[in-house]
Amino acid sequence: MSPIIFLAILLLILTLLWSTILPRADQKASKNSGGKLPPGPRPLPIIGNLHQLTSLPHRGLQSLAKKYGPIMSLRLGQVPAVVVSSPEAAELFLKTYDTVFASRPRVQASEYMSYGSKGMAFSEYGPYWRNVRKLCILQLLSASKIESFAAMRRSEVGELVKSLRRSAAAREVVDVSRKVGELIADMACVMILGVDLEDKYHLKELVHVGLCLTGNFNLADYVPFLAPLDLQGYTRRMKKVGKDLDKVLEKIIMEHEQRAREQQGRYDHKDFVDVLLSLMNQPMNPQDQHIYIIDRTNIKAIVLDMVVAAFDTSAAAIQWTLSELLKSPRVMKNLQEELERVIGMDRLVEEKDLEKLDYLDMVVKESFRLHPVAPLLVPRESIEDVTIEGHFIVKKSRIIVNTWTIGRDPNVWSENVEEFYPERFIDNNVVDLRGHDFRLLPFGSGRRGCPGISLGLVNTRFVLAQLVHCFSWELPSGVETKDLDMTEMFGLSMGRANHLLAKPTYRLLD
Numbered sequence: 001m002s003p004i005i006f007l008a009i010l011l012l013i014l015t016l017l018w019s020t021i022l023p024r025a026d027q028k029a030s031k032n033s034g035g036k037l038p039p040g041p042r043p044l045p046i047i048g049n050l051h052q053l054t055s056l057p058h059r060g061l062q063s064l065a066k067k068y069g070p071i072m073s074l075r076l077g078q079v080p081a082v083v084v085s086s087p088e089a090a091e092l093f094l095k096t097y098d099t100v101f102a103s104r105p106r107v108q109a110s111e112y113m114s115y116g117s118k119g120m121a122f123s124e125y126g127p128y129w130r131n132v133r134k135l136c137i138l139q140l141l142s143a144s145k146i147e148s149f150a151a152m153r154r155s156e157v158g159e160l161v162k163s164l165r166r167s168a169a170a171r172e173v174v175d176v177s178r179k180v181g182e183l184i185a186d187m188a189c190v191m192i193l194g195v196d197l198e199d200k201y202h203l204k205e206l207v208h209v210g211l212c213l214t215g216n217f218n219l220a221d222y223v224p225f226l227a228p229l230d231l232q233g234y235t236r237r238m239k240k241v242g243k244d245l246d247k248v249l250e251k252i253i254m255e256h257e258q259r260a261r262e263q264q265g266r267y268d269h270k271d272f273v274d275v276l277l278s279l280m281n282q283p284m285n286p287q288d289q290h291i292y293i294i295d296r297t298n299i300k301a302i303v304l305d306m307v308v309a310a311f312d313t314s315a316a317a318i319q320w321t322l323s324e325l326l327k328s329p330r331v332m333k334n335l336q337e338e339l340e341r342v343i344g345m346d347r348l349v350e351e352k353d354l355e356k357l358d359y360l361d362m363v364v365k366e367s368f369r370l371h372p373v374a375p376l377l378v379p380r381e382s383i384e385d386v387t388i389e390g391h392f393i394v395k396k397s398r399i400i401v402n403t404w405t406i407g408r409d410p411n412v413w414s415e416n417v418e419e420f421y422p423e424r425f426i427d428n429n430v431v432d433l434r435g436h437d438f439r440l441l442p443f444g445s446g447r448r449g450c451p452g453i454s455l456g457l458v459n460t461r462f463v464l465a466q467l468v469h470c471f472s473w474e475l476p477s478g479v480e481t482k483d484l485d486m487t488e489m490f491g492l493s494m495g496r497a498n499h500l501l502a503k504p505t506y507r508l509l510d
């Protein structure tokens with residue numbers, strides 16, 4: 001028997017004994033505190049409830065929540081976890097007790113693919129995270145920064161319209177997923193990296209694989225003693241993706257440094273990477289009482305976080321919405337009528353038109369309800385022991401908010417919950433999607449809520465409005481609307497498993 005297999009069996013037996021004989025830390029702490037753990041299915045030794053997550057965990061967790069309720073306790077390997085599945089419970093975790101749940105767990109994905117959590121999304125709650133968040137909002141995600149890139153978005157989306165017009169003239173079927181993915185990646189590259197990056201498609205591919213790996217339930221994060229065996233092969237893949245990403249980022253930074261040397265500050269358009277480089281070896285936020293000096297690794301980690309967050313999210317949202325519109329000719333017609341009424345048939349949509357497009361707003365909300373891009377948000381971790389409504393939650397518990405389940409709960413949305421029906425938001429204008437209404441949380445809520453919400457929304461609404469205004473869309477011949485494949489591909493951001501293909505026909509007057 002090979003030494004590795006022998007060691008694995010020995011560890012297995014020891015853990016089995018350990019997990020059946022010794023009481024679990026959370027159970028012990030819950031006894032001491034007088035509270036009870038939330039209800040949940042019985043965990044197996046070693047893996048706990050990991051086997052119940054299925055390949056689409058949001059769906060597996062929905063079935064479990066039906067049985068055990070909206071605050072459910074799970075054991076993911078050795079990690080205690082709480083799954084939140086109702087608006088009321090989400091409000092408790094993301095608002096009432098926001099500070100207790102504002103941290104993120106340390107996971108292999110961020111260790112290997114985000115420079116040991118030196119970016120924003122996976123850094124632990126505290127002064128470093130606060131400083132990075134402030135910096136990114138100020139230098140990239142503020143209303144004025146987003147507005148300053150309006151002309152770039154107009155031009156990039158205009159180019160896509162031109163290319164689709166050519167396909168329409170040739171009566172071609174278009175790979176909508178690829179086109180939209182490239183557009184969003186291009187726009188993000190210009191904003192963040194300042195360039196139409198030569199090998200951005202390689203970067204895009206790497207980011208996509210990285211996001212899928214981050215979303216997966218990695219045994220090594222939950223059963224640490226099995227980590228060296230890398231049974232799922234994720235660690236090896238993450239290390240490889242991390243190295244490849246680093247090469248691309250180094251190249252980008254070196255190009256920026258070279259340009260700065262050549263031009264010696266004579267160019268005035270600084271992109272996000274330029275701004276970060278100009279802060280190198282200086283305090284991130286001199287006003288803050290905690291001083292963090294930015295080095296090269298911090299810069300790479302922060303840039304990477306922004307790229308990762310920007311690439312797949314809006315693109316997935318646009319693809320899901322177009323898919324639903326293709327399945328629902330009634331809603332497509334209503335939306336085109338609104339665009340015709342507000343904009344007319346003789347010009348393209350402008351960003352300033354968006355605020356007048358109420359039906360579009362409802363369509364986007366409805367799409368986020370059925371297809372939240374991050375169905376389980378980004379995992380949180382509790383900072384201290386806490387008892388909520390009689391449920392004891394031990395420090396360092398993993399908190400999973402299942403927004404996908406909330407979006408499909410008939411008690412929240414009425415019986416036609418599976419139907420794509422934007423009109424449900426007509427009398428419901430109070431349902432905002434910025435994290436104030438816990439029925440609809442596509443961008444999360446509270447301290448760790450998405451800081452890129454305004455950019456994400458303007459990208460999603462603008463591209464959708466343009467595509468639906470300029471073109472009529474048909475499915476490829478032989479595919480009926482009812483047969484349009486809507487299979488999901490689970491990851492930190494959940495897109496379509498298969499590309500959306502459709503045939504455009506130009507509909508504006510020349």
Ligand code: HEM
Nearest residue numbers: 121309310313314373374378443444445448449450452456
């Ligand atoms: C439609 C587009 C987008 C959607 C649906 C989306 C959704 C989300 C969600 C659900 C979270 C987790 C929130 C939580 O834990 O409560 C999040 C976090 C985050 N998002 Fe977005 N996002 C989008 C676009 C963007 C963009 C364009 C950026 C920046 C370029 C961005 C940057 C981030 C960052 C950095 C975090 C982590 C925040 C933290 O941990 O403090 N997002 N996003």
